[in-house]
Amino acid sequence: MKDILSYEKQLLAFACICKQIVLSFSHKERKERDFMANTAPVYARIETGLKENAESILAQLGISPSEAIKMLYSQIVLVKGMPFQSKLPDINHFSAQGITKAEFDTELQKGVDSIKNGRTHSAEDVDRMLAEEFGI
The missing domain is CATH 1.20.5 (Single alpha-helices involved in coiled-coils or other helix-helix interfaces)
Known part of the structure; x- marks a missing residue:
């Protein structure tokens, strides 16, 4: 029992x-x-390479693509806009867009005159000057 x-x-x-x-x-x-x-589902078409690169980084961070999208949407709601600055770049005077053809020809002629007068710079000097002036 x-x-x-x-x-x-x-x-x-x-x-x-x-x-x-x-x-x-x-x-x-x-x-x-x-x-x-x-x-609710969110569908987006993006380039394959971009998707693979982004998902590789997300995997290393331990974040799924869905979680990343949810984070992005949460930030959009929080800041009431894109969580990063999205604007067209300022027109740079040294680009072809920022000057007229006459101004461009004048700048080109200055370069030709400098070469004729022996005023040249090494590639290292040019890199240094660009870094100092423009941060590139």
Whole structure:
């Protein structure tokens, strides 16, 4: 009789454990279902190389692409705009867009005159000057 009670207690304990497992799975499924009901898909087409490079970096950070998009959207809402500056670059006077053809010809002639007069710079000097003046 004692063995039967012991067996019944074990069976009851096993049933309680099984019920707990079922309830925890139900809770997990319910949470997933609730989460899915409160989400919406976002579709975007981007270049394959960009996608692969970005996802490689995200993987190293332990962030899924969905989490990264959620972070971006959260920042857009937080700052009420893009979370980075997005603008056209200022027109640089030294680019062809920033000067007229006459001004360009004048600058070109200055360069030709400098070469004729022996006023030249080494590549290292040019790199140094560009770094000092423009940070490049």
